Amino acid sequence: MSHGRFDNPIVAALAGFWDLFRKQDLSDKLTDDDRFDGKTLLVTGANSGLGFAIAVEAARRGAHVIMAGRSKIPEAGDKVKKLSGSGKVEMRYLDLSKLDTIHQFAEGLERDHIKLDVTILNAGVALAKARKTDSGLEEMFLVNYLSNVALTNLLLDKGIVDTEKTNSCKPRILFISSDSHQGSSAVDYDEFGTFYEYGPSKGISDYSYFKLLLNTYATELSRRVNGQEIKAGINVMCPGPVHSNIVKEAPFLIRIVLKGIFKIIFRSPEKACLPVIYMSVSKDYEGVTNQYQHMFNVKDMDPKVYDPDEGKKLWDRSINLWKEVDPAAIQVNGL
Numbered sequence: 001m002s003h004g005r006f007d008n009p010i011v012a013a014l015a016g017f018w019d020l021f022r023k024q025d026l027s028d029k030l031t032d033d034d035r036f037d038g039k040t041l042l043v044t045g046a047n048s049g050l051g052f053a054i055a056v057e058a059a060r061r062g063a064h065v066i067m068a069g070r071s072k073i074p075e076a077g078d079k080v081k082k083l084s085g086s087g088k089v090e091m092r093y094l095d096l097s098k099l100d101t102i103h104q105f106a107e108g109l110e111r112d113h114i115k116l117d118v119t120i121l122n123a124g125v126a127l128a129k130a131r132k133t134d135s136g137l138e139e140m141f142l143v144n145y146l147s148n149v150a151l152t153n154l155l156l157d158k159g160i161v162d163t164e165k166t167n168s169c170k171p172r173i174l175f176i177s178s179d180s181h182q183g184s185s186a187v188d189y190d191e192f193g194t195f196y197e198y199g200p201s202k203g204i205s206d207y208s209y210f211k212l213l214l215n216t217y218a219t220e221l222s223r224r225v226n227g228q229e230i231k232a233g234i235n236v237m238c239p240g241p242v243h244s245n246i247v248k249e250a251p252f253l254i255r256i257v258l259k260g261i262f263k264i265i266f267r268s269p270e271k272a273c274l275p276v277i278y279m280s281v282s283k284d285y286e287g288v289t290n291q292y293q294h295m296f297n298v299k300d301m302d303p304k305v306y307d308p309d310e311g312k313k314l315w316d317r318s319i320n321l322w323k324e325v326d327p328a329a330i331q332v333n334g335l
């Protein structure tokens with residue numbers, strides 16, 4: 001059976017504590033001159049926490065921001081407009097636990113001739129017990145992993161993320177992951193996509209394990225999109241410990257303890273979003289792909305993530321599983 005690095009949410013939360021004292025090598029590389037003027041940026045899970053802060057900061061730096069989310073529409077978007085002073089902010093409905101909304105979302109972008117310069121796959125959940133979605137898949141597996149496969153494939157297939165762009169500004173895709181993926185077990189293909197019941201400790205363990213899947217997929221996507229030449233910068237980052245709403249589904253007492261830890265120790269989303277902005281806009285990331293940053297430090301992911309055989313196997317199994325649960329699933333030409 002698969003397992004992640006932690007099976008205790010409080011230990012998992014405290015593990016991030018030391019990261020806050022590490023030197024942040026690249027933190028002075030992001031300057032006020034790093035701007036998105038003329039660029040369109042999508043961020044999923046944009047109504048809360050890190051995603052919301054990314055939306056504000058990107059809008060402040062001149063981006064046309066598309067905030068995707070399943071709740072607080074349009075309030076969160078109105079708040080981003082107010083905080084950033086930008087009118088170039090819109091919200092679109094996307095519930096990653098419902099596969100049909102992913103298709104509708106992508107079709108909406110296509111219909112409106114949107115081309116994304118920056119795509120940030122940020123949405124995520126940490127569930128304390130299993131929930132079955134309409135597709136039959138477990139919700140955390142779907143939202144944190146397989147829906148990101150579906151969304152990126154649809155965006156690439158429709159040319160919304162245009163990898164054939166001839167100018168130097170290649171599109172960027174950034175996966176928001178977690179350093180807790182390090183040390184997760186290898187992908188367990190016997191249980192891949194199978195619904196099973198779990199409680200809080202297996203839930204926290206699966207959260208890290210699904211981030212390992214996400215990172216392995218991102219690495220394989222980068223390999224497939226970028227053959228001889230870099231057509232898109234496809235990178236992964238962990239924001240470090242963020243004072244957000246990620247623990248909202250934890251059991252009551254654990255939630256109270258975690259909220260306290262988050263409030264006292266963790267960084268604000270406004271601060272935590274800065275390395276995300278750096279990777280999304282900086283010239284330092286032009287032509288860079290398959291790089292992992294833990295906050296403002298470049299680092300290696302778990303070694304399993306880089307294994308090409310594992311990447312291919314996970315890709316094939318993921319696309320096949322998507323096809324099994326979604327009659328509208330697609331296979332992108334050339335990938």
Ligand SMILES: NC(=O)c1ccc[n+]([C@@H]2O[C@H](COP(=O)([O-])OP(=O)(O)OC[C@H]3O[C@@H](n4cnc5c(N)ncnc54)[C@H](OP(=O)(O)O)[C@@H]3O)[C@@H](O)[C@H]2O)c1
Pocket residue numbers: 044045046047048049050051069070071094095096097098122123124125143176177178179238239240241242243244245246247
């Ligand atoms: N907080 C941390 O310490 C930390 C550390 C490492 C990595 N991360 C990662 O950072 C990312 C952002 O999380 P956060 O900390 O900012 O937590 P958050 O405040 O809970 O934000 C998560 C976002 O994901 C959205 N989301 C959840 N389920 C969704 C669904 N079915 N469809 C669409 N959107 C959905 C949430 O929307 P609703 O508000 O509607 O639920 C919310 O906007 C996640 O990928 C998380 O794994 C966080």
